Amino acid sequence: MLNRLRLWLRTALQRGSLDREMREEMQSHLERAPERLVARGMAKEAACRAALREFGNLDYLQEESRDARGARWIESLFADLRFGLHHFCRTPVSTLTMIVLLALGMGFNSALFTVIHSIVNMPAPGIARDESLVRMRGIDHSAGAGRTTGREFSYPEYREYAAQKNVFSAVTAWTSADVVLAVNDDEQNLVSGAATYVTASYFPVLGVRPILGAGLEGQGLADDGAPELDAVISHVVWDRPFGRAPDVLAGR
Amino acid sequence: MNAGSLYPALYRLEQRGLIRAAWRATESGRRAKVYSLSATGRKQLAEQRASWERFSGALAAILRVT
Numbered sequence: 459m460l461n462r463l464r465l466w467l468r469t470a471l472q473r474g475s476l477d478r479e480m481r482e483e484m485q486s487h488l489e490r491a492p493e494r495l496v497a498r499g500m501a502k503e504a505a506c507r508a509a510l511r512e513f514g515n516l517d518y519l520q521e522e523s524r525d526a527r528g529a530r531w532i533e534s535l536f537a538d539l540r541f542g543l544h545h546f547c548r549t550p551v552s553t554l555t556m557i558v559l560l561a562l563g564m565g566f567n568s569a570l571f572t573v574i575h576s577i578v579n580m581p582a583p584g585i586a587r588d589e590s591l592v593r594m595r596g597i598d599h600s601a602g603a604g605r606t607t608g609r610e611f612s613y614p615e616y617r618e619y620a621a622q623k624n625v626f627s628a629v630t631a632w633t634s635a636d637v638v639l640a641v642n643d644d645e646q647n648l649v650s651g652a653a654t655y656v657t658a659s660y661f662p663v664l665g666v667r668p669i670l671g672a673g674l675e676g677q678g679l680a681d682d683g684a685p686e687l688d689a690v691i692s693h694v695v696w697d698r699p700f701g702r703a704p705d706v707l708a709g710r
Numbered sequence: 711m712n713a714g715s716l717y718p719a720l721y722r723l724e725q726r727g728l729i730r731a732a733w734r735a736t737e738s739g740r741r742a743k744v745y746s747l748s749a750t751g752r753k754q755l756a757e758q759r760a761s762w763e764r765f766s767g768a769l770a771a772i773l774r775v776t
Binding site: 482522523 | 712713714715717718719721722724725726727733740741742743748750
């Protein structure tokens with residue numbers, strides 16, 4: 459194995475001297491072959507011609523010999539590289555255009571990847587990255603073998619998962635809907651937005667605390683009797699419709 | 711077969727590490743390349759020879775039967 463590597467390296471690095479040796483070897487063959495024929499009584503010139511004929515096509519055999527070394531691809535690679543470089547040097551404007559286009563393409567791609575990666579795979583800002591935090595998705599197999607679609611979990615299903623304390627230390631669930639918000643119960647001041655309905659464990663599981671108020675703490679589990687709905691508003695909602703009112707909690 | 715076809719074959723064997731080549735001076739004072747079997751080459755030769763003997767032995771057996 460080591461020997462093969464040594465031979466390969468020699469072929470790759472000493473192409474020139476190997477080529478010279480090969481030509482010298484063949485030349486000495488061609489010089490000595492007529493001697494044998496002359497000894498058999500052939501005229502010198504005829505012997506030289508006969509030796510050449512006997513040897514075969516010299517160029518072809520030299521090509522074959524280079525092939526036998528198994529490093530022809532290195533030669534073609536260098537020839538291609540040389541050709542490519544010359545071509546680029548001759549046409550600097552289109553080369554520059556190509557480089558700029560490639561750079562833009564790659565930059566755009568990696569930027570897009572970064573954005574999508576942070577949206578899809580990374581937790582939202584403010585939530586600590588935690589390997590033990592997982593998201594479960596429902597799969598619907600009813601469409602037939604091999605065909606699956608996503609589905610939401612039902613509330614009893616959620617409660618079953620939450621009851622499995624040996625698997626998950628805490629489980630939270632959410633669903634979303636579009637809502638219209640009457641700011642400060644003013645029916646003239648309506649704001650449409652998206653609401654996310656969550657279970658009481660939502661903020662503790664994600665490790666997020668509201669800036670104002672106690673969040674959803676103290677909320678009873680929604681399954682014993684009619685739940686008392688509480689709302690947590692986002693910073694954007696507090697900022698605009700409520701004008702950052704510090705007493706926003708009092709007005710609920 | 712041309713006499714020159716020897717050289718690609720020799721280079722192929724050398725590249726596979728089966729033979730070794732060395733330049734030596736001949737009695738007439740010329741430089742000549744001398745090829746010799748390497749250890750791997752000797753092993754390979756023994757294997758190939760054994761395989762050939764098995765094959766030709768089988769053929770001979772068939773010829774004797776028919």
